[in-house]
Structures are given as C-alpha cells and as structure tokens.
Amino acid sequence: AQKITQTQPGMFVQEKEAVTLDCTYDTSDQSYGLFWYKQPSSGEMIFLIYQGSYDEQNATEGRYSLNFQKARKSANLVISASQLGDSAMYFCAMREGTGGFKTIFGAGTRLFVKA
Amino acid sequence: DSGVTQTPKHLITATGQRVTLRCSPRSGDLSVYWYQQSLDQGLQFLIQYYNGEERAKGNILERFSAQQFPDLHSELNLSSLELGDSALYFCASSVTDYPYEQYFGPGTRLTVT
Numbered sequence: 001a002q003k004i005t006q007t008q009p010g011m012f013v014q015e016k017e018a019v020t021l022d023c024t025y026d027t028s029d030q031s032y033g034l035f036w037y038k039q040p041s042s043g044e045m046i047f048l049i050y051q052g053s054y055d056e057q058n059a060t061e062g063r064y065s066l067n068f069q070k071a072r073k074s075a076n077l078v079i080s081a082s083q084l085g086d087s088a089m090y091f092c093a094m095r096e097g098t099g100g101f102k103t104i105f106g107a108g109t110r111l112f113v114k115a
Numbered sequence: 116d117s118g119v120t121q122t123p124k125h126l127i128t129a130t131g132q133r134v135t136l137r138c139s140p141r142s143g144d145l146s147v148y149w150y151q152q153s154l155d156q157g158l159q160f161l162i163q164y165y166n167g168e169e170r171a172k173g174n175i176l177e178r179f180s181a182q183q184f185p186d187l188h189s190e191l192n193l194s195s196l197e198l199g200d201s202a203l204y205f206c207a208s209s210v211t212d213y214p215y216e217q218y219f220g221p222g223t224r225l226t227v228t
Contacts, residue, residue, distance in 0.1 A: 033215075043203065044117075045219040103160045103173070105159070105160075
C-alpha cells in the first residue's frame, strides 16, 4: 500500500544553516510524483517543490532542493541558508499513477529556526 | 496571494446540518483539488476535478460531494455533519490534471458543534 513516512516530528536549525527534512515512501508503482509543501502558523499551504519518479536530476527551487534516492525510496527536502521565516510545518506527499491526483501525505515535520 | 479564493473563511454549524464550501481557482487553471486537514487524520486528499469532470478520488466520505461548474469554480458539499468533520478544508488548483505544482487557497475552517 502507498505510504509516506516523516520520522521527525520536530526539528531545530540555526539561522543561516542548512537542514534536511526526511521523507521515505512506499509504492509499487513505477510512475509517481513526490511533493513538498510548507504550512506556516498562519495556516496556508504553500507548494515548494516537485520530483517525478523518472526525473534523473534532483529538483531544485531556490533554497529548496529535493534529495531523491529512488533505490532507498527517500525524498528528503534540503533547505539551505535557513531563515526565520522558514519556521513552519513541512509535509511530504506522493502521487501514484499516471492519471489524476490521488495523493497521500506524511504526518509532517515542524521546523523551528533559531536566531 | 495564490490567486485561489475560498469562501467562507470560517463556518460554524450544528451536527446533522449541510454546508457548501466554495472555491474559485486561479485564472487559467482547469484542475481543482479538495483537501481536508484535521488534527486526528492529518492532511487528506478528497477529490480532484479537471475541466468539469471528476479526475481522482481520495478518502471522501459518501456524505460529501463535489462538483466543478462550467466557469471552473468548484463546490464541496458536506451533509449530515458530524463532530469529526470539523477541520480545515483547502482547495487548490493547477493548470493541468497531472500537476508539477499546485496553488492553495486560504482554506475554510469548519466547526461542527
């Protein structure tokens, strides 16, 4: 069965340092997509980054990069040069298949950035 | 501002009632997605519409239904409400039905008393 695991309920990082948020997934499909979202305390959901299962290169979007290790079924989010505004809840999600958007989410990791 | 609008922002209603949540996607987006976020069940994908047609279905209860209208706005109908339906309901949109990015609305906070 499709599953997303985020093992870090909470993490602390010093401002300006890099941080890695872990995400492992389980699927029997060959075609799937992996997403990361950010949810600040204000509640809105912000899409950060996407990685397709056939993408050979790791996705990057500004200070966000996705460390995709297909054989290990991991899709870790790396945030470089952390900022205070990065303090938020982060969700990893996976979409299976090639039709539609049936997606499951991990439980989330709360990131605290210290000044 | 993502360009996705949701109304109402807050909704308080009693058990057994029916409510309708409304979503307007970003201009040009054809696909609309509904999500439920609650403390006990986390974030769950409910349903996706693309250009008026249902495209994918997640953990949506039979008491819930949705539709996308010709002008591409979408409504999520929740009926026979229970206390456990209290949650934050998000709508998101994207250009295609197989998105590489999504834009979320601010959400509707539903409280069932």
